[in-house]
Amino acid sequence: MDPREVIARRVAKELKDGDLVNLGIGIPTLVANYIPSGVNVFFQSENGIIGMGPEPLEGMENPDMTNAGGMFVTALPGAMAFDSAMSFGFIRGGHLDITVLGALQVDEKGMLANWMIPGKMIPGMGGAMDLVTGAKKVIVAMTHTGKGTPKIVRKCNFPLTSIRPVDLIVTELAVIEPGPEGLVLKEVAPNVSIEEIQKSTDARLIISDRLCEMTL
Amino acid sequence: MDPREVIARRVAKELKDGDLVNLGIGIPTLVANYIPSGVNVFFQSENGIIGMGPEPLEGMENPDMTNAGGMFVTALPGAMAFDSAMSFGFIRGGHLDITVLGALQVDEKGMLANWMIPGKMIPGMGGAMDLVTGAKKVIVAMTHTGKGTPKIVRKCNFPLTSIRPVDLIVTELAVIEPGPEGLVLKEVAPNVSIEEIQKSTDARLIISDRLCEMTL
C-alpha cells in the first residue's frame, strides 16, 4: 500500500460520528476517502464552509466553491457558508473536534513546526497556527522521514507553529503519542520493527506497554 | 406646537441624504416623522436591522420584527438584518452617521448623562454608551428642563454615558453646540428670549455671533 494511503487510512479511524473536522493540504486531504462506514463527520474548511463535499464531477465546478487549497469542491446537504472571522471563530473557539495537518518537524515535547524552513522556504502559516492552538485534537499526518531525514526530532529547529503540543502523530511506520515523559510508540505498521522505526526517528521513543500493530 | 414636535422637527433638519441614523426611544423616535423631502436616510436599530420602516398597519405585525424599544416595525426594501455584534460593529466602528438620544443631563463640556439616577432609577445603559462613543455625530434631543429642573448643567452629577462630548443639543427652546469654550447658543425658538433660555439653564451659555431663530 502507498505510504500516503496507510497514513490516511489510520488517521481516518480517529474520526468519531458527528465530529467537526479540518483537513490540511496533502496527505490530510486523503483522510476524507477512508471515513469508516457509519461515521458521519462534518468537514470545515478555513475559507468558510462547514459541510464540504468531494470534488465535483467535471463540468459541475463553481468558481465560488473551493477548499482551503483552492480546489473545486461541493457542498453537502446542510452545508453552511460564513466569513473568515466566523471560520476562525469555530477553530479558535474550540468548536473544531479534530484538525489533521502535515509537518516539517515534530519534537519530543509534541511541538510542531510546519510553516517555514528559515532561509529556504517560507510559505507562511496560513491557518495552521490557529488550527493547532484551537482544535480539540491535533493529529499530525506525515511520512516518517523527509527524503531520509528524520522529521520526528529531539527539538524542533524550525520555527514552531504553536506551543500547544499535538495529540497524535501518524506516519506510514507508526502511531506515536506525545506525553509528559516524551513520545510514546503506540502502534507499529505490519512488518516493521521497533528498531527500524527508532532508526528513522531522531527523538527517543518510549515503547508503550500496550504496543500493538497498526490496523487499517 | 407640542414641544416634542418642535424638537423632533428641528433635529430632522440635521439629517443628510444617505445618512445611517439611530434614533433613541421617546422624542428621538419622533424624528422619523419629519425627515425633509428629498432626503433619504437609513434607520439602524440596535436590535439588528438597517432599513427599519414605520409601524405596521394593524394586523400586519410580525413578532420577529421590532425596534430597540420592543415596538413592532416594518422593513423597507433593501433592509438588512444582523446579529448584535454586527449591530454594535456599525455603531462602534464609526459607520453610524448620526445618533439621536435623550438625556438626563448635559454639561458645559458637552458630557452626557442619560442612563441612571443614583439611588432612584437605574434603567441601565443599553446601547447608549456605545452609541455616544461611536457615532460620527451625537445629537441630544430633550425638553429643556425636567419638571422645571435644568437639564443643561455646569457639571453632570449623574453617571456619565461617555467621555466623548455630544455634538448638538436640541430642545424646544434652543439649539446649543458644545465647543472648546463651553456651550454656544446658536438658535432660539420663536418668541423665546435669550434671558428665558439662560434662566432655564444651569450652565452658562455663550451667545453665538451668528445667533438666529430656530426654523422648523
Place this chain on the structure above:
Amino acid sequence: MKTITRKELTEIIRPGSSAMIGGFLGCGTPDEIIDELIVSRIGGLTVIANDTAFPDRGIGRLVVNRLVSRAIVSHIGTNPETQRQMIEGEIEVELVPQGTLAERVRARGVGLGGILTPTGVGTVVEEGKETLVVGEQKYLLELPISAEFAFIKAKRADYCGNLSYSLTARNFNPLMAMAAECVIAEVEEVVPVGSISPEEIHTPGVIVDYILVRGCR
C-alpha cells in the same frame, strides 16, 4: 444534536445554572423554554442576556417568578420588577454596555482572551477594569463571558440542527450559541436537511446540543 421535549429539559437544566438567553425585549427569546423553567421552578439562575424584557414577557417572567438570582444585562428599564428586586437586594444585577456584552459573548465563542473597547472609558463601567492605551486612545479590556447553557430561539432548524434566524429575532442568539457549553435551541419548525441554503444558516448544527420544537410537549 438531539430533539427533546419540554419535560426532558428539566432533566438537563439544573437549578443554580448559568444561562445565556437570546432575545431583545422578548423578540427572539425562547418562550417555551422559559415556560418550562417556570412550571418546573428551576431557579437560582444566573442569566446573561441583553435585558430583562417586560414583567409579562420573555426573561422578565423568570424575574417575576423569582427564578433569577443574578443577571448580567445591558438594560432593565422596561422591567420595574427587576429594578425593585435589585434595590431590595433580592437579585444581583451587573450592567454591561450592550455592544460590550455582544463582544464579550462573541469573544468567548471565538476563543479570544478579551477585547479592547473605547465604550465605557471614563465612566463607572471602567471601575475595576484594566485599561490599555493604543495609539493615544484609551480602551477598556473587556473579558469573555461564558455560561453552562445557551437558551436560544431560531426560526427554523434542519434535522442536522442547523439554525436560521429571522429579522430582528436574531440579535444575541447566534453569538450565545457559540459561547455556552450546552446549547438548547427552541425552533418553530424543523425542515429537511438541505432545504436551508448555505447562506441562510447562521448557526451550524455541530455546535447545537438539543432542539426543542415549539408546541411539542
Place this chain on the structure above:
Amino acid sequence: MKTITRKELTEIIRPGSSAMIGGFLGCGTPDEIIDELIVSRIGGLTVIANDTAFPDRGIGRLVVNRLVSRAIVSHIGTNPETQRQMIEGEIEVELVPQGTLAERVRARGVGLGGILTPTGVGTVVEEGKETLVVGEQKYLLELPISAEFAFIKAKRADYCGNLSYSLTARNFNPLMAMAAECVIAEVEEVVPVGSISPEEIHTPGVIVDYILVRGCR
C-alpha cells in the same frame, strides 16, 4: 453609493495606496479591479489579503506585475514569485496567522482597539508584541489593521449597494468592507432594491462607496 466604470477606477485609486483585497487563493477576488490596476500600472501598493494566490490568478497577478511593494498576508506558499521577490528584497512581506488577520481587520471595522488571541504565543509571531495574561492563559495583543481602500467581490448588489456573497467567495470580503476608508465592490449583477432578503444581505449599501459591475467597461 455610486456605480463606476473600470476607467473611473483609475481616477479614484492612486499609486502607493493601501488596499485590502478580498479572496482566498483567488476565490472571491475582484478580478476586474485587478485587471484595471495592471492595465493602468497603478503600483507601489500595500496589499492586505489572505494570500497572494497563484502567479496567474487573483492577487498573484499584481505581484507578478510588480505592483505590490508590501503585502500583509497569511500565506504565500502558492505563489513562488512572491517568495522570490521577498527573498530578493523587492517586496516586503508581513506574515500574519489567518485567524489573527481576520480578527485584526474585523477589529478595525467594528471599532475595537485590539483583541487578545492565544494564536502565535511562544512563536515568532509574538516578537515585538505586547502579551497579557488573563486567567493563567497568555495572549498576544493584536491590533486593528486599516487601509485606504477595500477592493471586494460580491455576487450581487442591489441599487442601494447592499451586497450578497456566495459560498466560499465570501471569506474576507465582508470584514474588509467594514474596515477601509473607501469601499469598491465588484459585483456580477445589480438587482432591484428589495429583491435580496434582509437575511441574505451581508454588507449594507451605506458603507459601500462604489460598485463596479463585471463586464461594464
